[in-house]
Each structure stands twice: as structure tokens, then as C-alpha cells.
Amino acid sequence: MSRPSAPSDDPAGGGAPARAARPGGSGSGGPAAGRGPARGRGFRSGHARHPLARFLARRIAVAVLLGFGITLVTFVLTNLVPGDPVTANLGQRALGDPAIVAQWRAEHGLDRPLPAQYLTYLGGLLQGDLGVSQQSHRPVLDDLAEFVPATIELAGGAIAISLVAGVAFGVIAALRRDRAADQVLRVLSLVGISVPTFWLALVAFYVFFFRLQITPGSGRIAPDMSAPPAVTGLYTVDAALAGQWEVFASAAGHLITPALVLAAYTIGLLTRFTRSAVLEVLGQDYVRAARAKGLPGRVVLFRYVLRSALVPVITVAGLAFGSLLSGTVLVESVFARPGIGQYAYKSATTLDLPAVMGVGLVVGFVYVLINLVVDVLYGIIDPRVRLS
Amino acid sequence: MNLLPRLPGRSVGTRGVLARLPEAWRQPLAVVGGVVALAWLVVAVAAPLLAPHDPLAQELPRLASPGPGHWLGTDQLGRDVLSRIMYGARVSIPLTLLLVALSLLIGGSLGAAAGYFGRWVGEGIMRVADLVFAFPTVILAMVVAAALGASLFNAVLAVLVVAWPAYARVTRGLVLGMREREFVLSGRLLGFSAWRSLRVDVLPNVTGPILVLATLDIGTALLLLSGLSFLGLGAKPPSPEWGAMVASGVEVFDSWWVATFPGLAILTVVLAFNFLGDTLRDALDPRTARAIKERAL
Secondary structure (H helix, E strand, O other): OOOHHHHHHHHHHHHHHHHHHHHHHHHOOOOOOOOOOOOOOOOOHHOOHHHHHHHHHHHHHHHHHHHHHHHHHHHHHHHOOOOOOOHHOOOOOHHOOOHHHHHHHHHHOOOOOHHHHHHHHHHHHHHOOEEOOOOOOHHHHHHHHHHHHHHHHHHHHHHHHHHHHHHHHHHHHHHOOOOOHHHHHHHHHHHHHOOOHHHHHHHHHHHHHOOOOOOOOOOOOOOOOOOOEEEEOHHHHHHHHHOOHHHHHHHHHHHHHHHHHHHHHHHHHHHHHHHHHHHHHHHHHHHHHHHHHHOOHHHHHHHHHHHHHHHHHHHHHHHHHHHHHHHHHHHHHHOOOHHHHHHHHHHHOOOOOOHHHHHHHHHHHHHHHHHHHHHHHHHHHHHOOOOO | OOOOOOOOOOOHHHHHHHHHHHHOOOOOHHEEEEEEHHHHHHHHHHHHOOOOOOOOOOOOOOOOEEOOOOOEEOOOOOOOOHHHHHHHHHHHHHHHHHHHHHHHHHHHHHHHHHHHOOOHHHHHHHHHHHHHHHHHHHHHHHHHHHHHHHOOOOOHHHHHHHHHHHHHHHHHHHHHHHHOHEEEEEHHOOOOOOHHHHHHHHHHHHHHHHHHHHHHHHHHHHHHHHHHHOOOOOOOOOOHHHHHHHHHHOOOOOOHHHHHHHHHHHHHHHHHHHHHHHHHHHHOHHHHHHHHHHHHO
């Protein structure tokens, strides 16, 4: 796995141009031009050269800082702890023996001063080494490689469902404003965002599996099947790639209930945001102008209204993906899906520092990536926000 | 709502908001939400008078299904589920309200500063917010709660740590959008100080959405808080906290009532505040209001 080293390589490559570009930008725009509260009225000629490269370089630099911040925060937090990883990991008898305790501490590098521990970790990180989990005694990277795909599969499925259903419901609600459809969707979406995920997971499991027996039980595939050959780690995709359609059906069947449970919140969220975004745009003059010049309703809706309304919707969807990743903790525990949510929970409760930092980095990486995609989409969808 | 003080109408925004409020409260959703929220508040205050049993007393048959004497059944220790839910309202609701008020205060101020002053202050604040955002909410809260030790108070702190950036971000976005509007600029050109401009021109135009966010956030905060308790990182066992009660119901899956009713309690409280928040949003959002008036399309 060379992936984790990629973000740590980028800073060296991306940080320098960012720093070089900044003085260049302000130099051509005049001192302190551009961003003052009352001054910068949008004449950003300095940004004209290589705006995309500059934008990406800045973003990557920020991403690296963010990754650094995540490790620092986790490190500081877990070391401020009143609890001690030794007591969380060793048995009662081993704890009574100072020699074993000292050996365990030395093994995990806990006998050295904190800054030295942190630097060692960072050094390893630059080489793609995330350390060894104190709990599973395996490299954190191996653990993550095993658990992350399960969560990505779940969260990805949920966000896909949410985007389609949420935007569709939101547009319907906005266009049918104050009529029955709008009222029903409004109540439904509010219920969606109000229902406790862990409880809904439990109820869904109880009703559909335990009582009605129409959905498969816990886990990622049926217990008598073996996992498809690993390519992406997503069982559904791997099974489809290998042409194992029975496995695919089983994996998809195991995925659908937790994904729907997880999506309940985001569908509600996106419905509400899409509705208000569309309503807001509907009131704009340019939409009225488009109507007035006789454009058909469909063109106005898709090219004028939806395009503009999608900007806030995409922001929310990006944020929602982050909340989905963490929401998986609650769903995974109920459906017994081995994912990073479960892994993070076990790591947090045993104060397994390398594992928690690994999870933080992975999710932080995903978050930064999504944010980047959202920002780029912004510019594509709405020229007005380009490089502002 | 103390966030909408009866100032001598300085800005059109504030006066318009007050004029629109009464009608908003007549919406069916707001009425339902208000009644349910009020009912829960009454339950929270009067739990000792209303609850048929002691929430901690193990005096009833174990895992009895709902019926006379114990209308929502009993749990595996023979405690009355209904009484525990009623006492649970005293645990969850006040803590949640406190939590939201604090996040609003902290996040809102930081976000307004970041949006209005921009530059280094803004960048700094927003990068910290990004950092918190980058951490998955529940996982960060889990780490904080686990690091501080499992207790309800620490769970509240953990939720506070993850909750403020939402306010910072929304406030900043709104202020940023407002900052270069012509009436704000004219204010500055008339010689308003930055503080006065922020207070008089910008804030009245951004309070609506932030207020809505806070109302809706009551639900989110309660969900997160009970989620932490569900995971065993919040309320300690005998405490009748709703999330912890759902968790205890997992152990006795067959006795569905143990987990179902506390979950319904969470759902109804969150839903009530979301009904209120949603109505508020429609009433306070000048753009939606305008759209309604114009009946465009």
C-alpha cells in the first residue's frame, strides 16, 4: 500500500508552489488588495495566471497541515488522558509485574519522552508507516486496509441513495410548495433527521431480520460464503468484477438495510436543503426573466434553478458524507459489520493511540478529498464563486 | 426568544421578523412541535409527581411486557420503563439546551469574526474549525469522552468540542455573503466602525438562519449525546438516560419494549424541536418569505 505515503509526499511538492504563489498574487494586486472587507470588490486580476494550479497547491498545503493537525490533536488528547494504555491493554496479573509493564512500554515506545514519541511517529508516517496497533498487534495500515473498504462501501451506498432521493424530494417539495406533497415530504424529511440512527438500526434489524426475516442478518456477506477476490475491498464491486453474482447478491443484500438506515438522516437533510435552495433561486430575478422570455419550464428548472441551487446542496452533501462516516460507528455496531467505526470505537476505548490516529488520518484524508471535489464543483457549477 | 430583543426598530430585518413571528406559530407543524416540546418540558420538571414508580427501584417482575401497572413494560432489572423515560427527560433535555447555547455563543462569535475580518484571524479560526470537521464527529467525541473518562458531563464537553464549528462555518458564510452587499458598504462609507457595521447591518441579516440552526441543533445535540451514551461513553448505568436505555435493550433483543420506547422518547423530542426549527426557518428567512410573497413560478 503506497497510498498513505502519497499525501505525505505531496506537501513537499505542493507546499512550495503555494508559498511561492502567494507573494506573487499580492504583489500584482497591490499590497493587501483583494480580501479586505470593504475593499476587495472582485477585481482579482492577480489570480488570472494558473488559477487552478494555485488553487490546488493551496488546497494540498492545507490538507497536509490538516493531516499534521489531526495527528497532533489525537496525540495530545490521548496523552492528556487520565487513563493509561498499559492498564487498558495488559491483564491484571501482568500489571502486577513491573518488568512486564516496563517491557510493554518499551515495546510500544511509551518509555520515551512525548515529543520523541511524536517525532518517531511522524517519521514513520512519512514512510507510510502508521505504527502498530497496541490492541490487535498488527500494523495499523493492515487493520485499516481491512476495515476502511467496508465503511466506504456502506457510506458510499448511503450517500448515493441520499443524493438521488434527497434532491428529487427537495425539488418536488419546492415545486409543489404548500401543497400536500410538500407537506408530506416535509414531515417525512424531518422524521428522517430526527430519528436516532442507532435506534433505527436496531428497529430495522429487529423488524426485517428478526421478525419478518426478509433481510439477511449481520456481517457483510452470508456466513457460508467466502469473500470475493480483493481488488477494491468493496465486496459488492469485487464480486461483480469477479462475476460471482451470488456473492454480489449477498453482499448487496447485507448492505441495503444498514445503508438505508444511515441514509435516513442524509435524505432528510438533503431534501430540506434542496427545497430551500430551490425556493430561494425561484425568487430570483433571472429566473423570472428566463420565464418571461418564454423558456420552457424544464429548461428553467434544470439550467437556471437547479444549477444555482446545487451549490448549497453540494456543500451539505460533502459535509453529510463526513457525518455518514462517523454515523457508521452506531450502525456498524448493530449490524456487526467490521468497519472503521467499530475499529475506532475499540481503539478509543482502549486508548490505542496509533490506531486512533490512523483512523483520524484516513477520515481526514477522505474529508479533504471530498472538500476539494466540492470546491472544484462549485467553480464548475457557479462561475460567480470561482476563486473568490 | 431573547435573541430577538425588542429594540427600537433600527433595521428593517429585525422589525420584519417580529411582525412575522405570530403567524409562524400558527402553522400546524409549529403547534405540534411546540405542544410536544412543552409536554416534555413539563415531564422533565414534574417527573417525580408523574412517574408511577421509582426509576431506580427494582421492584417489578423482570422483562414484563407492557400492561397495567407498567404501561411500557419493565427492563431486565425489573424497573419501570415509563418511569425511567420520564426521569430521563430531566437528564437529557437540560443538558442539550445548555450544550446548544454554548456552541451558539462560541461558534457564532468566532464565525462572525472570521467572516467579517477575514485574513489571518479568519483563516486561523476556520482552519481550526476545518480540523474539527475533518475529524468524524462521533469518533472525535468518542476520543474526547474516552480520554476524559466515561461520564455524562464529559460527553457534553465532547459534543461541545464537535458542535461549535458548524455555527462558525454558517455564520462566517452568511457574514461573508453580506459583507460586500451594497448597504453594508454604504454603511462603511458613511463612517460606521467595523463593530457598528457588523452589529447594525450584518448581524440582523444573519441571525435568522443561525437561530434556525440552533433550534435544529437541539435535535442533533441530543442525538449525539444519546449516541455516546448508547456506546457506553456517556451516562453511567443506573442513570435513566435514554441512549443508555436503548443500549441495555440490545442485550434483551426479544423484549422489544426495553429499547423501543426510550428511542421513541428521543425521536419525539428531536422531532418536536425540528418542527419548531423548520417553521422558524420559513418565518425568519427573508428570502423564502419573499419567494412566498411573489409566488414565483
